[in-house]
Amino acid sequence: MTQPIANCPNCGAKIVFQWSSSVQTVCTYCKSILVRTDIDLKKVGQVADLPPDSSPIQLNTEGIYRNKAFAVAGRILYEYEQGGWNEWHIVMNDGASAWLSDAQDEYAISFAFPDQILPAATQIEVGQQCTWNNQTFTVTVITQAHYKGVEGELPFQYWDKTDVTFVDLRSQTGKFATLDYSDEQPALYLGEFVEFDDLKLKNLRQFEGWS
Amino acid sequence: MFSPLYLLYGFFVLGCVGMAEYRGWSMDAMNEVKNVPRSIRDNPGAYRGIYSSYHHYTGGK
C-alpha cells in the first residue's frame, strides 16, 4: 500500500495519491489538474473555484455501503437548469471505484457497467425502456448539464467538458441507471438509491446552525 | 390479533349463559312465597297466593 508521492509540476507542492486506482488529481494549492503517467505527473488544465454548494459530503468523508467501507476520494461537479449535483468518486475498501451521486440530498451509489450496447444520445427519449443486467429500466429524465469542476482524485481523466447529456433511468425495484454522454463513447452506470442514514457517513461537512 | 376486549366480553356472555343454565334461572314472572303450611294439602282452598298476580280476562275478539 505504498502511496505514490510526487511534486506538482506547476507549483512544486507535494502531491500524494491516496488511492492506487487514481488517474487524475487536483493540486490543492494551485488548482492544477494533474494526470498521472507512467513516469510523472502532467498538468492538463486548471480548475476554477468551485461554486458554493450544499452537499454535506466532502473529500475524505467515510461511509459504508453494503457492509463495505468506503472513502470519498474526489468529485465532479455538474450544474443544470434546476440546480447542481455532485458525483463523488468513492473508493471501496477492496479498491473498487464507485460513484456516490448527491443531488438535492438524494443519494445513489452506482458502479460503471462496461461492455454494453448503449443507445446514442440522439436516439433516446423519456419513457423509453432499456434492459441491462437482466433488469428493465425506464428513462425518467434527460438532463443537459454543464461540467463545473473537479476536485480530488478521479479514476479517469475528466476536465473541461462542454455540455454533457445525462440520461437517468429507473427500474420498478429501486434500481437506477445513468447514461453519461460526456465522452464520444457513452458510459453506463448501474446502481441504486440509498438512504443518507444507511451510509453511516462520518467526517461530514459542518453547516452553520446545524450540529 | 382479535380485539381482546370483545373476546373477553364474549366469553363473559358465554359464562353468564352457562351459569344461567346451570343454576336454572328463568325470566318468567314468578312470586316466591315462604312458609306454606302442610295443612294446605288437606285444604287447598285456604292457600292464598300473592295477590299481585291477579287473574284477568284476556278473552279474544
Next chain:
Amino acid sequence: MSTGTPPLPNPPAKPQVKSLHCPQCGAAITLRSFQQAVTVVCESCHSVLDARDPTLKILQQFQAATGELAPIVPLGTRGKLRGTDYEVIGFQRRSIESDGVRYDWHEYLLFNPYKGFRYLSEYQGHWNDITVCKDLPILRTGLVPSANYLGEVYRHFQTAEATTGYVIGEFPWQVRVGERATVTDYVHPPRVLSCEQGSGETTWSVGEYTYPQEIWKAFNLPGQPPEPIGVFENQPAPATVSLRQAWLAFLLLTVFLLGLMAFNDMVASKEPVFSANYQLAPGAPKGEASFVTDVFELKGRTSNVEIKTAANVSNSWIYLNYALINQDTGKAWDFGREVSYYSGRDSDGSWTEGSRSDTVIVPSVPPGHYYLRIEPEADARHPQISYSVLIRRDVPVFKFYGYALLALFLPVLYVTFKSISFERARWSESDHPILQTESD
C-alpha cells in the same frame, strides 16, 4: 489514512446562512438552504425572487389577500420529525375548485442540510408528512384506478387542478403565484400517493397521515391544535380492530355458543317428574276449584322446573293459578298461566291467535319433595275443557342463547356501522363517493 497528506492551504469554510436584501423593498431576506434555493419570496412585499441570481432578480410580484393567515408553523421554526431536525423554510397556499367551491390547503417545506427536504401539508386540521418517492409506482387503470407502490395498492381518490395562491419563504424549484398543476391522489390509509404534473415535470410523493398533536409536539407550538374537520382522504380509521377480525371473533364466539347449547341439551336431564290430565267444567256447581297434586320428587342440583300446560281450547281460554310448593320447607313459587287459542276467517283470510299450550320455567328450585296447588279458571260461556299438566326437571332454556347471540352481535354491528359511515365520509370528498346523493 496517511500522515503524508499536505494540509489544505485554506480549509473550506462552513456553509453559511445567507442574508440579503430584497431589491424591491429592501427588507432582509435569509436563505436557509445553503445554495439549494431556486426561488425566494420576500415576506414584506411578496416579490418572488430568483435565489440563484446574486442580485435577486424579481420574477413576479403578487398581492396577498388582506387578512391572509400566517402559517401555523412560522418560517424558521425547527422541529424534530422521525428523529431528524427540520427547519420550516417555505410555505404555500394552494387550492382546487370543485362545483364552484374553492378548497384551500397549506404546504410547508422543511429542510435539513443532510437529509434534504420534506413537506407537511395541512387541510382543515389534517396533517400529512410527505417525501418525494424514489421508486416509481405502477399504475393500473380500471373502474377505480389504482397505483401499486412498495407493495401496497393505493386507490384513486381524486384528480384535480391545483393553483398556487400564496407563497412565502424559499424553494428549491420555480414557484409562481397562479401556477397550476394537475394533482392526482391515490390513498391507502394512512398513506397517500400524490402525482403532481406541472411545467413538464411529473413528481410522485408519498405522505403519511400525522395527528395534529404530533405536529404540535414536534415543533413546540403553543396551545392546542385545532380539531380536524371531517374525514381526510388518508386518515386512518379510528377503530383499532379491523372489521374482519371483529367478525371472525363473532363467528368464533358463536361457534362456542352453539357448542355450549349442544352440550347443555345433552347434559340437561329434562326428567319428566309429573304428568296428569284434568277436566274443567266451567259451569260446575260452586265448590272449591283448587286442588293439589300428588307429591313428586325433584332430584339433582338446584335447577329449573318446566311446567307445560296444554288445553284443547278453541276460541276460549283457560287460566291456571299455580303454586309449586316444597312439602318440607314450605317454600313456594306462585304464578299464573293462561292458555288461549282463537281462530277465524276475515277479509284477509284465516287467522289464529294464541296457542293451545303454555310453558313456564320456575327458576332455581332446590331438590326436594314438591306438589302443585292448582286453581283453574275458564271462560264460563264455553263447555268443558280438558287440560294436561306436564312437569320436567332441569331443562335447557333456549331463550338465553338467543339473547346471548344478540349480545355478541350488537357490538360487531355497531363497529361495522361506524366503520361504514366513516368510510362513506372519507369517500364523499373524492371522485368516487360511495353513495350518489342525487339518486332516489
